[in-house]
Amino acid sequence: MFRSFKLRPNQLILAIILMLAGAAGVYYFSNNDIKFGTTDFTSLGILFSGLVLYAGILVIIGMFENETVLSISLLLPSIVAIAIFVYGFIGWSVRVSLSQWQGLRPDYTWAGLTQYYDLFHNDPRFVIDVRNTAVFTVGFIVGCLVIGLGLAILLDQKLKGEALFRGIFLFPMSISFIASGVVWAWLMNPAMGDRLTGLNMIFHILHLDPLINLWFTNPQPWGMVFTVIPAVWQLSGFTMALYLGGIRSISDDLREAARVDGASEFEIYRYIILPMLQPVTLSAVIILGHMSLKIFDLIVALGKQDIRLDVPGIYMWTTTFAANNYAQGAAIGVLMLVSVAILVVPYLVQNMRTETEI
Amino acid sequence: MNRRIATKILFYLILIAAAIVFLLPVYLMVLTGFKPFNEVDLKTMWSLPTTGLHIENFIAGYKQLAPNLNNSLMMVIPEALLSSLLGSINGYLLSKWKFRGSNLLFTLILFGMFIPYQSILIPLVKFMQFLKLYGDLPGLILVHIIYGIPITTLIFRNYYSGIGTEILEAGRIDGASLFGIYRYIMFPLSAPSFAVVIIWQFTQAWNEFLFAAVLTNQSHWPVTVALNNLAYSQLVQWNVLMAATLLAALPTLLVYLFLGRYFLRGLMAGALKG
Numbered sequence: 295m296f297r298s299f300k301l302r303p304n305q306l307i308l309a310i311i312l313m314l315a316g317a318a319g320v321y322y323f324s325n326n327d328i329k330f331g332t333t334d335f336t337s338l339g340i341l342f343s344g345l346v347l348y349a350g351i352l353v354i355i356g357m358f359e360n361e362t363v364l365s366i367s368l369l370l371p372s373i374v375a376i377a378i379f380v381y382g383f384i385g386w387s388v389r390v391s392l393s394q395w396q397g398l399r400p401d402y403t404w405a406g407l408t409q410y411y412d413l414f415h416n417d418p419r420f421v422i423d424v425r426n427t428a429v430f431t432v433g434f435i436v437g438c439l440v441i442g443l444g445l446a447i448l449l450d451q452k453l454k455g456e457a458l459f460r461g462i463f464l465f466p467m468s469i470s471f472i473a474s475g476v477v478w479a480w481l482m483n484p485a486m487g488d489r490l491t492g493l494n495m496i497f498h499i500l501h502l503d504p505l506i507n508l509w510f511t512n513p514q515p516w517g518m519v520f521t522v523i524p525a526v527w528q529l530s531g532f533t534m535a536l537y538l539g540g541i542r543s544i545s546d547d548l549r550e551a552a553r554v555d556g557a558s559e560f561e562i563y564r565y566i567i568l569p570m571l572q573p574v575t576l577s578a579v580i581i582l583g584h585m586s587l588k589i590f591d592l593i594v595a596l597g598k599q600d601i602r603l604d605v606p607g608i609y610m611w612t613t614t615f616a617a618n619n620y621a622q623g624a625a626i627g628v629l630m631l632v633s634v635a636i637l638v639v640p641y642l643v644q645n646m647r648t649e650t651e652i
Numbered sequence: 653m654n655r656r657i658a659t660k661i662l663f664y665l666i667l668i669a670a671a672i673v674f675l676l677p678v679y680l681m682v683l684t685g686f687k688p689f690n691e692v693d694l695k696t697m698w699s700l701p702t703t704g705l706h707i708e709n710f711i712a713g714y715k716q717l718a719p720n721l722n723n724s725l726m727m728v729i730p731e732a733l734l735s736s737l738l739g740s741i742n743g744y745l746l747s748k749w750k751f752r753g754s755n756l757l758f759t760l761i762l763f764g765m766f767i768p769y770q771s772i773l774i775p776l777v778k779f780m781q782f783l784k785l786y787g788d789l790p791g792l793i794l795v796h797i798i799y800g801i802p803i804t805t806l807i808f809r810n811y812y813s814g815i816g817t818e819i820l821e822a823g824r825i826d827g828a829s830l831f832g833i834y835r836y837i838m839f840p841l842s843a844p845s846f847a848v849v850i851i852w853q854f855t856q857a858w859n860e861f862l863f864a865a866v867l868t869n870q871s872h873w874p875v876t877v878a879l880n881n882l883a884y885s886q887l888v889q890w891n892v893l894m895a896a897t898l899l900a901a902l903p904t905l906l907v908y909l910f911l912g913r914y915f916l917r918g919l920m921a922g923a924l925k926g
Contacts, residue, residue: 332871337783338790361830365749372742372805373757375798380764383772383779390774400778445670448663461912462671465678468908468915470859472876473901476883477677480890483694491694499698527674535916588768591861595880607862610770615866624774631771638766646759 298359309353316347345371384631390624397618409625420626423606426518427633430605431586433522434529438582439575441526442533447563449534450541460538463531471528475595478524482509514602521596521603525589533578540574541567580641587633606630678898685709685895692891713896716888719871720878721899724858727789727796727874732853735797736846739804743845744834746805747812748820758809765802769862780867787869795867796857803856804849807917811845812838847914855904855915875900 323339348371355367391410394403413420445463449456466474483492490498490506497505510517544567552562590607597603599612606626614623684692688706691699714721746758769776776795777786785791815838823833864874873881879900882888888896908915 333788333790334784335790337785338794341794356829356831359829361749362751364830365745365751365754369742369745369757372738372761372801376761376764376801379772379776379795379798380767381760383775384767386775387771387773445667448667451660451663453660453663453667459667459671462674464912464916465905465908466674468855468904469901470861470876470904472859472861472880473897474677476879476893476897477681479883480894481677481680485694489694491697495695495697527677531674584766588770590770591876591880594861595883598884607768607770610773611862611866614774620774623770627768627771627773630768634766634768638763642759642762642766646755649755 300357300359302357305353305357309350312350312353313347314350316343316345316350319343319346384628387624387627387631390620391628393621395620395624396622397620400620405621409621410629413622413625413629419601419604419609420606422514422601423604423609425515426603426605427587427589429515429518430521430525430589431583433519434525434586434589435579435582437522437526438530438533439578441530442578443537443571445530445534446537446541449538460531460535463534465531466528467532469528471590471592472595474524474528475592478527479596479598482520482523484508484511510597510600510603517602521593524596525586525592528592529582529585533582536574536578537571540571544570576641580638583637584634587637588630681894681898681901684891685713685898687891689889689891692889694890709891709895710899712892713899716882716892717875717878717896717899720873720875723789723868723872724874724876724903727793728854728857731793731796731800731857732850734793735800735804735853736849738797738801739808739849740839740842740846741834742801742805743808743810743812744838747809748817748833748838749830758805761805762802764799765806769799773862773866777866786867787872789868789872792863792867792872792874795863796853796860799863800853800856804853807849807852808842808845811842811848815841844914847911848917851907851911851914855907858904 320340320343323336323343326336328335328339352364352367355364358364389402392405392407393401394405394408395401445459449459453459481492483494484507485491485494486506486508493509494506497503508517510520512520548566549562552566557565588607589605590611593603593605593608599608607630610623610626610630613619613626680697683698683700686705686707687701687709688703689708691701691703692709742761746754780786780791780795783791785794819837820833823837828836858874859876860874861876861880865877865880868874868877879896882893882896
């Protein structure tokens with residue numbers, strides 16, 4: 295396993311110092327409660343000392359000149375973190391969802407699939423959530439793809455000021471869903487008559503009165519459709535950037551050849567560029583789809599927890615931390631994970647396979 | 653020829669109309685922010701201020717959010733620096749020192765980027781309580797660093813994959829070790845990638861809401877949680893709310909404005925290899 299071992303005295307001394315310091319740190323922090331102000335540094339101290347100790351071990355592993363072992367050892371802290379915080383916690387959540395845990399005290403009494411059964415059969419709120427997520431997901435993906443592709447094609451026409459337009463379409467991506475939800479809640483103010491305001495007011499001023507509407511206070515499921523608007527505002531620029539990147543990577547020779555053959559600009563897009571953009575569309579659908587299946591903060595800020603605009607992410611949050619129904623919260627979380635996994639896992643596996651071949 | 657000019661004009665008109673719609677929310681925030689109290693009314697929401705520019709709303713908004721802006725800053729800076737360092741090492745190893753199963757390992761790490769955090773939230777809260785990191789900023793920083801490992805590793809791995817292996821082999825012939833190649837060859841080359849990851853992590857952590865709302869107590873709320881709370885309260889005037897929203901969004905907006913190139917690259921990395 296180890297082809298050679300080179301003892302380097304100064305590295306050995308360094309390793310011993312690191313290991314001793316790390317071990318002393320772990321010992322010290324586990325026996326004392328360290329506080330600065332109100333902040334408790336005990337666990338962070340243990341974590342940091344542990345990493346120092348591990349660094350000492352790494353120096354020794356380095357002397358064995360086996361790069362594979364060294365590489366894995368260097369990755370180990372991240373691997374452990376992901377193993378615990380992603381996979382371990384998912385397993386733990388699944389276990390909670392199969393329990394009877396209600397209230398602040400953990401209760402792991404086995405309840406089987408009761409929570410899942412109840413969500414689908416006896417829970418009108420969850421049915422609303424699933425419908426809302428479906429409406430939001432379809433509207434969001436279609437909106438982003440259509441507007442994104444449209445803007446990308448317009449920007450591909452070698453117009454002046456392209457960079458400026460690109461910047462304007464992309465900037466909403468840098469704003470938080472919370473901030474955007476707060477502003478859009480005011481823009482889409484449903485007040486009527488004398489209290490007309492926001493976008494409705496603009497429609498009125500522009501004599502577009504038929505467009506004045508109740509926004510997301512419309513009867514469901516139409517109210518949910520309007521939550522798509524801020525989401526598309528934030529991410530259609532991103533979709534545009536993806537498409538523009540795809541269009542620009544198609545060689546000009548191909549277009550030139552088509553022009554020589556007498557194809558119109560429209561035909562070039564229809565028969566050459568659009569078919570070649572299919573992989574981009576797939577990526578965009580995966581990215582946008584996984585975002586919309588777990589949409590949460592935008593709706594929190596926009597709908598102020600109006601039950602008509604409820605989504606699984608909000609239901610999980612309130613049932614767990616407001617109603618202390620941990621088992622149900624865990625079940626909703628697991629179902630959200632399953633929906634995202636169905637979308638993402640095939641894509642990740644595909645990505646891995648193509649890379650391994652190369 | 654005339655037809656071509658006509659279509660060009662049409663394209664411009666569509667683009668300009670789209671740009672106006674995209675800028676509308678920001679226009680509203682800025683406009684309202686500069687109005688004096690007595691001019692703020694839902695009826696005159698879109699009118700320009702008539703008595704010059706006032707900044708009272710921004711001052712009132714800042715008073716509401718100052719401690720939270722500070723919390724966000726205290727959280728985001730160490731988070732962005734540490735997670736970029738971690739991502740750089742991971743990306744280097746997973747692109748240049750591949751071993752059997754390293755692609756599978758990378759894919760398993762990557763999956764962590766897509767999960768809805770509701771699916772790990774209950775264990776996370778219990779675990780942070782156990783570690784006594786619940787309620788405070790260091791715990792939130794740790795959580796952001798750990799859940800940032802997938803995206804930071806991805807960005808650095810893609811970047812290092814683009815650096816040819818010749819330079820590595822040259823380093824090996826000169827006797828450089830795995831550490832040495834990173835320290836003397838790869839690390840000095842990675843400045844652009846560090847910019848991308850630091851900006852990306854900064855923006856993500858600044859804008860994040862779920863972890864912040866669940867893992868911190870009121871005195872340590874980052875700005876997103878405080879802003880949401882402000883929006884829910886009936887006591888705050890909406891003009892102050894608009895000004896506060898602009899203040900909360902300003903840091904990431906400025907980053908985008910001045911460092912948009914790097915921000916865009918982080919965005920694209922999220923789309924894997926596209």
